[in-house]
Amino acid sequence: MSFDGPRDDRPTKNQRREAARLKARQLREDQKKKERRNRVLLQGGIIVVSLAIVTIVVLAITSSIHPAGPGPKNMASDGILIGAGMEPVSTPALQPKATPVASKTDETGTVASIRIYLDYLCPYCGQFEKTNGEQIKQWVTSGAATVEIHPISLLTSKSAGTQYSLRAANAAACVANYSPDDFYAFNQELFKDQPEEGSAGLDDSQIKKLVKTAGVTTDVSKINDCIDDLTFKSWVLDATDRALTGPLPNASIPSVTGTPTVLVNGKQYLGSLDDPKEFASFVLQAAGETYSTSTATPTPKPTAAS
Structure with a gap:
């Protein structure tokens, strides 16, 4: 009978080294798989977040853009023309991106053609209206003049974020569209207690x-409803751009550079805004200059305010 000595089952040094290498390799492969998985998840998360951001931005932009629509009726020239007896001239609505149709004016000078580009937040426009509004109304009522009012929105960013200039011009367009006979009265009301610029x-x-x-x-x-919905927002913005870029029809200036821009028989008034006599004199002079080149029969002429 023989007995074997004790057996040594412990791994050899080479075996331990190989096992360590295999374990390290497995750990590396596991780490690479984890990194790939995390990278895929991260990229997917970024895509989801990016899509969410894009969606929010698109919604914000589309909600702020008012779809282009027709302009108001009775303002095909981008303004409303009011003639003898304060009777507004009827016109069809200006279609989106269409070119405004210039109003017909009396080229003989027997009737003074007054054209006003204004902003309802502009303090100088308010000053001009309070000084000359009633005087102009008397001239137009008597048939001595016509007045064409162009509401634009140069000061939309000057009302503490409420876009008052734009909203007021839209409201004026709403009245011109649905109740043109009342436009001049509404125009005056917007200036009676005019808000301050910056408010x-x-x-x-x-x-x-x-x-x-x-x-x-x-x-x-x-x-x-037209006021609430800003129905004519796109038209106001387009009309403002057209006034700023020009050309202005039948005018001595190429475009509007500020408000109020007042034209009489196409000639720009640059005088005092708070002296009705100075404006009346300018109207008389402009009408006289035009009339002197024609042989028309005289009609009532504007007279200076007393």
Whole structure:
């Protein structure tokens, strides 16, 4: 009978080294798989977040863009023309991106053609209106002049974020569209207690109260909806761009550079904004210059305010 000595089952040094290499290799492969998985998850997360951001931005942009639509009726020239007896001239709505149709004016000079580009937040426009609004109304009523009013929005960013200039011009377009006979009265109401530049201006409910104060009784609910919906926002923006880039039809200047821009028989008035006699003299002179080149029969002429 023989007995074997004790057996040594412990791995050899080479075996331990090989096992360590295999384990390290497995750890490296596991780490690479983990990194690939994390990279895929990270990329997927970035894509999801990016898509979410893009969606939010697109929604924000599309919600701020008002779809282009027709302009207001009775403003195919980008302004409303009011003639003898304060009677507005009817015109069809200007289609999106269409070129405005210049109003016909009396080229004989027997009737003074007054054209005003204004911004309802502009303090100088308010000053001009308060000084000359009633005087112009008398001339137009008598048939001595016509007045064409172009609301634009140069000061949209000057109302503490409320875009009052734009909203007021839109409201004026709403009245021109639905109740043109009341446009001049509403135009005057917007200047009576004019908000200061830099203030929030009037909110929509206050603007709608001015519609009532101006005596508007025709399609009031439609006008209110038009104000709430900013129906003519795109038209106001386009009309403003057209006034700024020009050309202005039948005018001595190529474009509007500020408000108020006042033209009489195409000639720009650059005089005092708070002296009605100076403006009346300019109107008389402009009408006289035009009339002197024609042989038309005289009609009532504007007279200076007393």
